[in-house]
Amino acid sequence: MTSHYASLWRLSVVLVLALLTAGSARACVLCEALGCASCAVAASDGPGYVLQGGQWPQPGGDGSPVTITYSYNNFLDGGLRDPDGVSVPADFLRSVTEEAFGLWAAVAPLHFVEVADVGTQVFTTNSFAYRDYPDDSFGQIRMNHRFINGTDAQNGMPAAKAIAYFPSNGRHIGGDIHFDNGDPWAIVGTPSEPDVLGIMTHEIGHTLGLGHSDLPESTMFPAAPRRSGxxxxxxxxxxxxxxRAIYGAGVGSVTPLLAVPEPSTWLIAAIAIGCLSACRRGG
Known part of the structure; x- marks a missing residue:
């Protein structure tokens, strides 16, 4: 990775999308930074959290397993670039996304399963064109990138870094996540150079039905905490x-399409192949 990824921990601004109708939505930005009276943190449903935007079906009730599919639309195509202008590697984006899903799966019975994505334009409304796609065309949570508003310097103020759609936004846009490809994406995040892990964890929270928290330490605080890789x-x-107030307590899982063996697995496999080769030569 490039040398500019120094050790930092900061906060920034995240744009969150809230449903108004099936075909349109209202963007919400950090009120404290931008003076947006219409997007204040809602009244808490519990200590430091807000339930907002519905939830994914859970027929068995709280605590029962919930399977949620996810997919990558154009998220891995090199359109997200780091502060040096280099495309963020697809394998890194995969790993970060899986870690973010894993954080939520570790505390609730949420089973995130990657599925193939047919690849489409990035939709910003729940249009007829989007809804015409069959349900198996992509995941319920779908990773995208597009230009939202660019860098803080271009805007002259803290700018939105990503957008998420609640489950209640409906088929298919509910669960979509959009990252701003006009921002530089670092491994170690700063206010103006966000990191994928911190923002992804926050946006996944929205796709699960969580609104903004009023606690600055919370992942769901409007200014999502930055992470360090x-x-x-x-x-x-x-x-x-x-x-847990939405889905109950439990433990879920993350199942990617591409299972990458751990380094120790590769080592064991290499040793086994070497031994087999030596045995054949010895015989």
Missing amino acids: LGTGMLHPADIAGV
Whole structure:
């Protein structure tokens, strides 16, 4: 990775999309930074969390398993670039996304399963064209990138970094996540150079039915906490209480389409192949 990824931990602005109708939505930005009276943090449903935007079907009730599919539309095509202008590697984006899903799956019975994505334009409304796609065309949670508003410097103020749609936004846009490809995406995040892990964890929270928290330490705080690369993701107790208020307590899983063996697995396999080869030569 490039040398500019220094160790930092900061907060920034995240844009969150809230449903008004099936075909249109209202964008919400950080009120404290932009003076947006219409997008204040809603009254808490519990200590530090807000339930907003519905939930994914859970026929068995709280605590029963919930399977939620996810897919990558154009998210891995190199359109997200780091502060040096280099495309963020697809394998890194996959790993970060899986870690973010894993944080939520570790505290609630949510089973995230990757599925193939047919690839479409990035839809910003629940249009007829979008709804015409069969349900198996992509995941319920879908990762995208597009230009939203660019950098903080271009805007002259803290700018939105990503958008998420609640489950209640309906078929198919409910669950979609959009990252701003006009922003530089770092491994170690700063206010103006966000990291994928911190923002992804926050946006997934919205796709599960969580609104903004009033606790600055919470993942669901309007200014999503920045993280420092793989292995640094975390949830605040308020985030955990919030997702459990929706789905109950439990443990889920993350199942990617491309299972990458751990380094130790590769080593064991290499040793086994070497031994087999030596045995054949010896025989």
